[in-house]
Amino acid sequence: MAIRVLVVDDAMFMRSMIKDILVNAGGRYEIVGEASNGREAIARFRELNPELVTMDIVMPQLDGIEATREILKVDPAAVIVMCSAMGQEALVVESISAGAKDFIVKPFTSDRVLQVLAKVLPGAGGGSAAP
């Protein structure tokens, strides 16, 4: 079964890039939805219950950090990966503190994105073992 992904970014360009990477990952991922701001992301998450969310940080209406907090209130086990630009270290640190599982940095490379995503998913050996 392909992993169901929600792609959140206010730039269609960025969403296309991420989708392109995921769609070309040999059927491992399925894009079930997209959102272009934090508010929409929360609504789409409730509706679609995806297994993975890629979340841009700076977005109109509601930013990615707030959206991450809200989504984790809905589902504490949600797997959210932040999409960050260079120079946003503080915002990423804040996102991780808020509960995002990992982050990828723009400009994206396919290898890098797939490597990070593969490690955050439960059962992928990325720290899901119980203590």
Added chain:
Amino acid sequence: METADFLDLFISEAREHIEGQAALLARAGSSSLEREEINDLFRHAHSVKGMAAAMGFASMSALAHAMEDLLHQWRDGVFGSTPGSIELLTRANDLLSAQVDALVAHQEIPSGDEIGRQIRSLCSPSEDRPQAAAGAAAAPHGTDEPAAEAVDTRPRLLVDIAIRQGAPLPGARAMVILKRLEEHGQVLEVSPAPQILAAGKFNGRLRVVLASRIAPDRVATLAGGLADVAACQVTPAAPPEDQGGDPERRVAARRTLPDRQDEETGESTARAEAITTIRVPTERMDHLLDGIGELILDRERLKRALEADPGSEAAEILEGLGRTVDALKDEVMTIRLLPFSSIVPRLERAVRELASRLGKEVELVVRGTEVSLDRSTLEEMMDPLQHILRNCIDHGLEGSEERRGAGKSARGRIEIDLSRRDERVCLAVSDDGRGMDPEALRRVAVERRYLSREIAMRLSDEEALMLVTIPGFSTATRTTDISGRGVGMDVVRMRVQKLGGHLIIRSQTGNGTRLEMDLPPTVTVTRAFLCRAEGGIYAVPVSAVQATFEVRRDIVQASQGERVLRRGDDLVTVLPLGGVLAGDRAAPFPDAFPALQYQVGKRTYALGVDEILGEELIVVKPLRHPLELLPQYAGAAILNDGEIALIVDPVNLTRTSRQP
């Protein structure tokens, strides 16, 4: 993934952001900005920064980054906007726009350094993101409360992690690692402090004291498997009760030392961003290619000088050298290639503007946009393509009334097709308009005394259509500001020829026109026959020649003012190279001579020469003005002995020799 695939999307979306920003800045004028407006501006700048970085456009990204930082400070109320700073942002935004334009035009992207510096000088020198750093400091596993956790009696592990050099955002990476470790125990102590991690001053060495019942080697495996962890060492630390003395001081000592080190090395760490794309001025690429061309010539010269026996060591080395040089050449050629898609948005815009100016409905379909051409070829083709599109819309496509009357859809259709044919690229532009009438063209040519009646009647339809490429020749009866009197087709043909390509026009009255151009993907190094004719040495590209053969004069016959011979099923028209170049197509042939066979449209020709000296790799040098105006020459080549040979384009040679 090819970022080039996203260039169109990048350009259009970047333009949207730049326009959005321009509108906001213009509205602001001299008054100060509302908070919501600042937010919007910030997001635009931020988006452009990220997109440009993704495409590897560093200068654009850096400029947008500077704008973003200034807007960030406005947003946080560090200080407010002033008319001067709004003006500065407006200029910066204009420069972003110019950078996108340069990108579209394949020109060098203008630098944003100076204006970026001016913006930065306005930014407050204080911490970049004060509020976020504060938020991170409040993170639950701050090092400030280890005493409160001292009740934990699980064994303590000292986890020492090195983050991969060059990993992006190492501080954030360290935070992810901490979070993972927390899933396996209690993080008691962290060095460096989270404030350092958030401030981008982390040097990549993370030390954590973890209270956990998991075996040290298992923790090492878990941590070592995390993204960007280069090395991980886990050792049992002394249990809390054995620490003795003053645990507070021990923690403090451990934390102080690396922190200072972090500050010293912080700058270089922050700069160690992964750079995967570089942009180089085209000029540099030209130099590189020139150098490779010289290298190829030297190799050929060396081969000749050594006269190495096959199988000898020298021959082997020469062969290896040859392979390396060829691979190098291919590599550079490939770097110079750009997909046709990179100029499609400009073509679309041109069509949109022309159609609306002329009140016509036009649909543009472009196929084969993934086909790549040499960057300079693509640049050179931009003008001719715009001429062609203009002609299609202005003259080719009828108005919607007329189209309906002819049983066509009201909306005209222009198709651009790219395909690869052997080594060449075929670029075809067709419309479904009224087409051209070869008979009318013949008539006009005779009326305007371009041709005698006899010659005009002898022209094939294909040749008659080519009459529109004579400067000043046109059947257009109207004069408009868009395509004048059909000026342009001569320019189109010249440009295509200059690039080493050929133009063919096909048309059916009432059913539209199709212009086909075949272009070499790259032109600089090619294989050619070196021939002697009338005392001079000429190069004829191998790609243009179908065969070479010996001709005895007694098999050449006269037919309709031409000299022909039969070769298999083909009737071959024979032309004397030296004679044609000297303007005498009827120059006599010697008793026996070698000939190079080639095709022009449906006809087969052969160029008679005095001698074929051999086949060699030549480096094509463009001809300087005014020689470039002679279509029969595709350039010049410097030969091994330093002589210069003109490169003959047989197709164009044949056509020009027929034209009155």
